[in-house]
Amino acid sequence: MNYGIVAFPSKKLQDLANTYRKRYDPHYALVTPHMTLKDPFEADEAEVSKISEALTNIARDFAPLHIHASRISSFFPVTNAIYFRIEPTDQLAAIQAALNEAIPFGEKKHTFVPHITIAQKMTDSEHDDILGQLRMTGVDEEETIDRIHLMYQLEDGSWTAHETFRLTGTR
Amino acid sequence: MNYGIVAFPSKKLQDLANTYRKRYDPHYALVTPHMTLKDPFEADEAEVSKISEALTNIARDFAPLHIHASRISSFFPVTNAIYFRIEPTDQLAAIQAALNEAIPFGEKKHTFVPHITIAQKMTDSEHDDILGQLRMTGVDEEETIDRIHLMYQLEDGSWTAHETFRLTGTR
Numbered sequence: 001m002n003y004g005i006v007a008f009p010s011k012k013l014q015d016l017a018n019t020y021r022k023r024y025d026p027h028y029a030l031v032t033p034h035m036t037l038k039d040p041f042e043a044d045e046a047e048v049s050k051i052s053e054a055l056t057n058i059a060r061d062f063a064p065l066h067i068h069a070s071r072i073s074s075f076f077p078v079t080n081a082i083y084f085r086i087e088p089t090d091q092l093a094a095i096q097a098a099l100n101e102a103i104p105f106g107e108k109k110h111t112f113v114p115h116i117t118i119a120q121k122m123t124d125s126e127h128d129d130i131l132g133q134l135r136m137t138g139v140d141e142e143e144t145i146d147r148i149h150l151m152y153q154l155e156d157g158s159w160t161a162h163e164t165f166r167l168t169g170t171r
Numbered sequence: 172m173n174y175g176i177v178a179f180p181s182k183k184l185q186d187l188a189n190t191y192r193k194r195y196d197p198h199y200a201l202v203t204p205h206m207t208l209k210d211p212f213e214a215d216e217a218e219v220s221k222i223s224e225a226l227t228n229i230a231r232d233f234a235p236l237h238i239h240a241s242r243i244s245s246f247f248p249v250t251n252a253i254y255f256r257i258e259p260t261d262q263l264a265a266i267q268a269a270l271n272e273a274i275p276f277g278e279k280k281h282t283f284v285p286h287i288t289i290a291q292k293m294t295d296s297e298h299d300d301i302l303g304q305l306r307m308t309g310v311d312e313e314e315t316i317d318r319i320h321l322m323y324q325l326e327d328g329s330w331t332a333h334e335t336f337r338l339t340g341t342r
Contacts, residue, residue: 001182008331011172015326022327029200032331149332155186156193160179160203161320161332 041106
């Protein structure tokens with residue numbers, strides 16, 4: 001089964017992301033807007049209780065995540081995904097490192113760039129058009145996310161919540 | 172904000188439900204297959220911590236839910252929704268009553284009929300055709316669900332997980 005670890009921003013920020021995703025993201029219907037903390041990885045159902053235990057410990061260690069969605073950016077030319085850039089912070093880097101250390105499943109494909117995807121899988125020319133438009137609109141939202149979620153993927157690609165972990169620490 | 176309380180069945184049963192929902196349920200993309208335990212209700216964000224506390228207590232009281240999806244049925248003529256019938260049990264009736272008592276939001280619109288919707292919003296003749304086909308296929312799955320979820324709705328109608336509650340009691 002495929003698992004992933006995400007933080008959902010506020011309803012306000014999710015609604016904003018969806019105004020773009022509805023038009024520009026074919027994954028729109030598969031999961032609500034989120035910041036990925038650990039990329040999808042394969043694990044047996046038997047391993048999930050250990051993963052869940054590791055997440056419980058991490059959530060006890062970390063304080064709610066302060067995030068600042070500061071501008072609209074793109075991963076081009078690596079991929080043509082467009083996203084709300086979340087300003088990197090020591091806290092976000094630390095929780096991401098803690099997750100990768102405690103949950104040694106999946107490979108770390110790329111450097112962690114905190115973000116909320118709002119558009120992807122476009123042609124290069126669509127990408128350029130849309131990025132130009134969206135950059136002018138921009139985004140500037142600060143908020144605090146007090147929980148993270150372990151999700152799993154169904155055969156059709158959609159994601160269901162397995163468990164929530166409230167961040168109750170001070171790190 | 173709209174909240175709802177659901178139990179997600181196993182991945183296997185969700186995948187099975189999605190083979191039908193993909194074709195016959197316009198809510199397919201809004202939420203993964205689920206058994207509703209409390210119909211959507213409106214609550215302030217300020218009230219959510221109380222609701223969450225009530226759910227924590229209920230989850231501590233109830234044992235994992237044993238469910239048996241026994242056949243394919245329809246709410247026709249009340250609505251033309253087609254669903255996996257979940258055999259009513261004392262446990263399911265008790266948790267539903269406990270939720271309605273502890274969380275006095277929303278109105279109890281109808282008698283609680285445990286089910287997983289697989290088709291809805293069809294015309295009457297589509298309903299009759301599809302029900303006839305699906306009834307022949309049937310369903311017969313027994314399983315245990317060890318957690319319930321508090322969900323909230325975004326402006327586009329999709330549902331995000333707010334919190335999970337593990338059922339750790341004996342009731």
